Amino acid sequence: MLQNFTHYFLHFIAIGGIAYLYDKTNWKMYWLILVATMLVDVDHVLADPIFQPQRCSINFHLLHTYYAITIYCLGAILIKHKIVRLICIGLCFHMFTDKIDCLWNNFG
Template identity: 80%
Template sequence: MLQNFIHYFFHFIVIGLIAYLFDKKNWKKYWLILLATMLVDLDHVFADPIFQPQRCSINFHPLHSYLAIALYVFGAIFIQHKIIKIICIGLCFHMFTDAIDCLWNNFG
């Protein structure tokens, strides 16, 4: 139960802090963009079964692969366009949140 709370707290609330730190004046706009990055989970529909609570998403689903994560990190660091940069930051944070679940499931 604590794991689920932390997972969704990170996915919905902590990204608000990230948006605020990214741009204090327009944080609501960036928070919505960060929320939209959760659409990366659409790649879960290609899994069989679609939902398996103990499965680690990292490097299992295509948009959660190490290659995809490398692209997200590259974009977060090197791309200067604000919208693309915040999308990449959101995707990186999403992968971080999912990685916490993987650790929790394997060692918790």
Template identity: 75%
Template structure:
């Protein structure tokens, strides 16, 4: 239960803090964009079974692959356009959150 709470807290609430630190004036707009980065989980629909509670998403699903993560990191660092940059930051944080689940699953 703590793992589930932590996972969804990071996906929905912690990104609000990231949005606020990114742009205090427009944090709500950026928070919504960060929430929208969860659409990256659409690649879970390609897996069989679609949902496997103990499966590690990192490097299993195409948009969670190491190559994709590399592009997200490069975008977060080098892209100057604010909207694209916050999307890349959101994707990086999403992968971080999923990686925490992977670690959690390996130790439980």
């Protein structure tokens, strides 16, 4: 139960803090953008079974591969466009959150 709480807290609440730190005046819009980055989980529908509670998403699903994560991280560092950079930051944080789940499943 604590694992699920932590996972969804990071996916929905913690990103509000990221949005606020990113831009205090537009944080609500940026929070919505960060929530939208969870659409990266669309790649889960390609898996069989679609949902498996103990499966680690990192390097299993197409948009969760180390190649994709590298692109997200480079985008967060190198891209100057504020919205695109925020999307990359959101994708990086999403992968961080999913990695915490992987660690929790393996060591928890």
